[in-house]
Amino acid sequence: MKILKQRDILVLACVLAVAALLYFCMPNKKGSIAEIEYDGNRVAEVHFAALGENEVKTFEINGVTIKIDREGAHVAASVCKGQVCVHTGKISKAGQTAVCLPQRVSVRITGNAPFDGITG
């Protein structure tokens, strides 16, 4: 068994190419709606882009605390062990998802921003 052959470098390049292709195919636009799902069912939908400047909506579903403000959504706390959902951080682009698999709760960003070019 050899450690590295010529074909291996080809394999590495292919995996990298697939990753890059998938990344650039992903919708990269800023979203406007945060959908919260529990056990595969949608439990809440927040049009976060329309929230006020300091307005924060908080949801608690099966031990997972999700906070949504004008800039996006994030999982503030979770009773799960891994804390992967909390470490995901803030999400705001369409297609992004923060998932807590042990608690079967997810928050996903969909929709296009109603306005383009609002910064700050």
Added chain:
Amino acid sequence: MKKTQKITLNALLAALAVSISAAEGLLPAFAFMPPGAKPGLSNIVTMYASKTLSVYNALVIVVLKAFFALFTRGATAFCMSLAGGVISTLVTAYLLNRKNGRLGCIGIGVLGAAAHNTAQIAVAALITNSGIFYYLPFLLIASIVTGSITGSILHLTFSFTEKRSTE
């Protein structure tokens, strides 16, 4: 190898795989890695088993490891562990046992890790929603890193055990 030797080696490897994955769970999250990504060091054990024993012995290890995940981390972890383990073991066992295989250990390790991550993302998408595929590109890049590490260690293990058995 005698049948009892095979069974003993298989049991030892299964215990090793379970303890490695348990130890891996204690590691903190890695910098520059997507959340939830792990090095997958226990894949070295299943790859070793599928080369020295057979693909069936490697699958036994995968199933035992999945039950360990079920008892310690619950049903979701069981499905994820089983799906990722079975798919990546089938891929790596085929590549390792192919005659005049043109791939080295690193290529096989990377493909195994990529198969593992893709299968887990597919299961996660079934449990929640398809938005989780957003993670896939990041996980594929992570699997290049982790697969190279597991592949290199696998190569070291092979060269070490071959030397020992010919002495």
